[in-house]
Amino acid sequence: MSQSPSSHRAARGRRRRRAEPPDALRRVLPRALVVAFLAGGTTAFIAHDKAVRLSVDGAPRTLHTFADDVDDLLADEQLDIGAHDIVAPAPGTELTSGDEIHVRHGRPVVLTVDGQRHQVWTTEETVDGALRQLGVRAEGAHLSASRSRRIERHGMELAVRTERSVVFVADGREHRVRTNAATVREALAEAGLALRDQDTTSVPPDSFPREGQTVSVLRITGSKKVREEPIAFRTVKRVDPSLTRGTEAVVRQGRPGVRRVTYRLRTINGVKQKPKRTHAEVVRAPRPQIVHIGTKELPDSVSGADHLAWDALAQCEAGGRPDAVDASGTYGGLYQFDVGTWHALGGSGRPQDAPAQEQTFRAKKLYVSRGASPWPLCGRKLHG
Numbered sequence: 547m548s549q550s551p552s553s554h555r556a557a558r559g560r561r562r563r564r565a566e567p568p569d570a571l572r573r574v575l576p577r578a579l580v581v582a583f584l585a586g587g588t589t590a591f592i593a594h595d596k597a598v599r600l601s602v603d604g605a606p607r608t609l610h611t612f613a614d615d616v617d618d619l620l621a622d623e624q625l626d627i628g629a630h631d632i633v634a635p636a637p638g639t640e641l642t643s644g645d646e647i648h649v650r651h652g653r654p655v656v657l658t659v660d661g662q663r664h665q666v667w668t669t670e671e672t673v674d675g676a677l678r679q680l681g682v683r684a685e686g687a688h689l690s691a692s693r694s695r696r697i698e699r700h701g702m703e704l705a706v707r708t709e710r711s712v713v714f715v716a717d718g719r720e721h722r723v724r725t726n727a728a729t730v731r732e733a734l735a736e737a738g739l740a741l742r743d744q745d746t747t748s749v750p751p752d753s754f755p756r757e758g759q760t761v762s763v764l765r766i767t768g769s770k771k772v773r774e775e776p777i778a779f780r781t782v783k784r785v786d787p788s789l790t791r792g793t794e795a796v797v798r799q800g801r802p803g804v805r806r807v808t809y810r811l812r813t814i815n816g817v818k819q820k821p822k823r824t825h826a827e828v829v830r831a832p833r834p835q836i837v838h839i840g841t842k843e844l845p846d847s848v849s850g851a852d853h854l855a856w857d858a859l860a861q862c863e864a865g866g867r868p869d870a871v872d873a874s875g876t877y878g879g880l881y882q883f884d885v886g887t888w889h890a891l892g893g894s895g896r897p898q899d900a901p902a903q904e905q906t907f908r909a910k911k912l913y914v915s916r917g918a919s920p921w922p923l924c925g926r927k928l929h930g
Contacts, residue, residue, distance in 0.1 A: 712758075892911075
């Protein structure tokens with residue numbers, strides 16, 4: 547049976563539609579590959595992304611990171627960790643989603659506790675937290691900054707005066723006080739005691755009161771006394787060739803000076819103390835004493851008298867002592883010269899002060915001029 551032309555065209559159209567699938571497949575396949583690739587990449591992206599919670603100095607925030615461990619996270623966040631900083635968990639710990647990482651920075655504190663100064667570090671952000679971390683007993687203590695004050699990264703200075711027990715002994719009684727005072731004087735006032743006039747304490751009033759310290763209150767009364775005291779004079783010796791060797795003559799008598807001295811008199815808790823010199827001034831300067839020392843050599847012999855027994859006469863007159871003086875003080879020396887006769891014979895000063903050799907020499911001169919008459923009782927001894 548034959549087909550019409552229209553039937554043939556319809557048949558060719560059906561054959562062409564059945565041949566189309568290879569071209570459509572070519573167009574659809576690249577799209578499918580792209581979708582498959584993107585789906586695989588998203589799965590990998592999701593697998594490496596982690597949601598963690600990072601807290602820095604108490605300020606938390608949640609963030610997404612591809613960091614493998616804590617070190618990588620800190621580096622990504624540009625957080626420099628110093629020797630006094632704390633990181634938990636420790637650097638190098640592997641990260642997983644949901645982890646919490648805490649960073650606390652160290653803060654320098656110049657801490658003075660009861661006068662002792664130290665350089666310390668704390669990771670706490672407030673004074674109260676730092677005191678607890680450092681183990682400082684602060685109950686009842688005086689603080690230079692409030693407990694709630696924030697400690698900045700650059701640090702701060704903090705002074706702590708802890709509460710101490712101090713005993714004051716005053717007016718015969720003991721007074722015990724608990725105090726965080728900075729000075730003994732302040733603690734004394736807290737005990738209801740006061741220093742009057744010259745009163746003081748056994749330790750400096752402005753010193754730091756220590757735990758268990760016992761401090762005595764010294765009740766002091768005082769006055770002053772002025773008195774004049776002598777100043778000894780010095781002796782100046784000069785050689786004199788006109789005097790016989792061994793002879794010393796006082797040319798000018800010395801005179802003591804006068805010094806006016808002020809003394810402080812004190813009584814401490816009723817007990818008198820040794821006077822203390824506080825001031826002195828010279829009212830009159832001392833005058834030196836001048837003594838001449840003889841250097842002249844005297845001859846040993848006097849013609850007409852050398853052969854006599856001078857030792858026997860000296861023994862009879864003065865017991866052989868060159869410095870002998872009679873009871874009246876008028877006569878002196880080996881041969882008991884009076885001063886007038888001695889000077890007339892060329893002597894100086896007092897005869898009892900002259901050497902024995904000079905005394906004998908002048909006795910011989912006296913004998914040549916007057917014989918044995920100057921020695922009415924002992925003169926006969928001259929002739930044996």
